[in-house]
Amino acid sequence: MRLVTFNILHGRSLDDHDVDTAVLSAAIKELDPDVLALQEVDRNQHRSGRADLTAIAAEAMGADEHRFVAALAGGPGATWTAATGEEQPDDAAYGIALLSRMPVSGWEVVRLPALRTKVPIRFPGQVLPTMVHDEPRVAVAASLETDLGPMTIANTHLSFVRWWNGWQLAHLTSALAGARRPLMLAGDLNMGPERAARITGMQPLGLHPTFPADRPVEQLDHVLGDPSVPARSEARQMRLSDHRALVVDVGER
Numbered sequence: 001m002r003l004v005t006f007n008i009l010h011g012r013s014l015d016d017h018d019v020d021t022a023v024l025s026a027a028i029k030e031l032d033p034d035v036l037a038l039q040e041v042d043r044n045q046h047r048s049g050r051a052d053l054t055a056i057a058a059e060a061m062g063a064d065e066h067r068f069v070a071a072l073a074g075g076p077g078a079t080w081t082a083a084t085g086e087e088q089p090d091d092a093a094y095g096i097a098l099l100s101r102m103p104v105s106g107w108e109v110v111r112l113p114a115l116r117t118k119v120p121i122r123f124p125g126q127v128l129p130t131m132v133h134d135e136p137r138v139a140v141a142a143s144l145e146t147d148l149g150p151m152t153i154a155n156t157h158l159s160f161v162r163w164w165n166g167w168q169l170a171h172l173t174s175a176l177a178g179a180r181r182p183l184m185l186a187g188d189l190n191m192g193p194e195r196a197a198r199i200t201g202m203q204p205l206g207l208h209p210t211f212p213a214d215r216p217v218e219q220l221d222h223v224l225g226d227p228s229v230p231a232r233s234e235a236r237q238m239r240l241s242d243h244r245a246l247v248v249d250v251g252e253r
Contacts, residue, residue, distance in 0.1 A: 001147065003035045003153065003184065003247075003250055004035070004247050005037040005039075005155070005221050005222070005245070005248075006038055007040050007221060008243075009040050010048050011023070011042065011240055012047075012240060014213070014240075014241070019051075024060075026060075027240060028056075028057045028061050029061070031247060033099075034101045034102060034146075035099070035144070036057060036097075036098070036099040037097075037098055037153070038054070038155070039157035040096075040188075041053050041054055041068060043093045043094070045092055045093075045094065046075065053097075054099070065100040066099040066100070067097065069098075069138050071083055072094045072095065072136060082114070083138075085109065085111075096155055096157050097140075098140050098141075098155045100153075102145060102147075103144070105145060105150075106142070106143040107140065108141045108179075109138065109139070110138065110156075110175045111136070112139060112158070113164075113167060114137065115161065118131040121160070137158055139154055139175075141153065141176060143180055151182045152176070152181070152183045153184045154179075154185045156168075156172060156187040158189050159190060162190075169199045172185070173200045183202070183226055184224065185200065186246075187222065188220055188221050188243065192219060200224055202227075203225060203226075204222060205225045205229060206222070206233030208235035210245075210246055213243055214237070220243065221244070221245075225250075229251075231248050231249060233246065233247060233249070234247050
């Protein structure tokens, strides 16, 4: 079973900063996932041609089962608001998605603790930090019926604020404590593998730098699993995004 996690930067190419849904579709076909965890996913946004990027990915990989979960509703800038889960299918939104070729017997959405105040972040080239708001964060988990047996796979995109993303990951780990095992957690965790493993008690199923895509120096994107899960892995640079896609073939050594 191939599990892929990919922060798609709302489908944007770093070459021309445009969103070409044909490039996204080709990338998903090339990755050939059985289960796909996507982050930074647009739905009905002007910047991505009003496309439903989850639906495009689902068609490309042949996934009958898929779930988009909005973290933000509205559009970039002043109109962004925290999503509530009550958004309509055609509402403009931004969030994460989990897609599967295999049957899903149940879904669970976990809305993660949110920072209520601005935090200081020092961006490259700046001497002084900038006060910024973090965006709301969510996770989605699917109970799957696979050729390897029943399992749970979850997807999330955590805060870029280091001291807060650890709290979010601990919260998510607790929320998934009763999930059917084996459990795999995929996504952009905005932290390294050692810290992610320590917080979750799970093992990294792929150890590869994933960011920035052209010359990666750190691993922000992960697939974590129970210790008994064998896997082979690689990180692939695609024609879109500032992250590499992390590809994990589960059940193979």
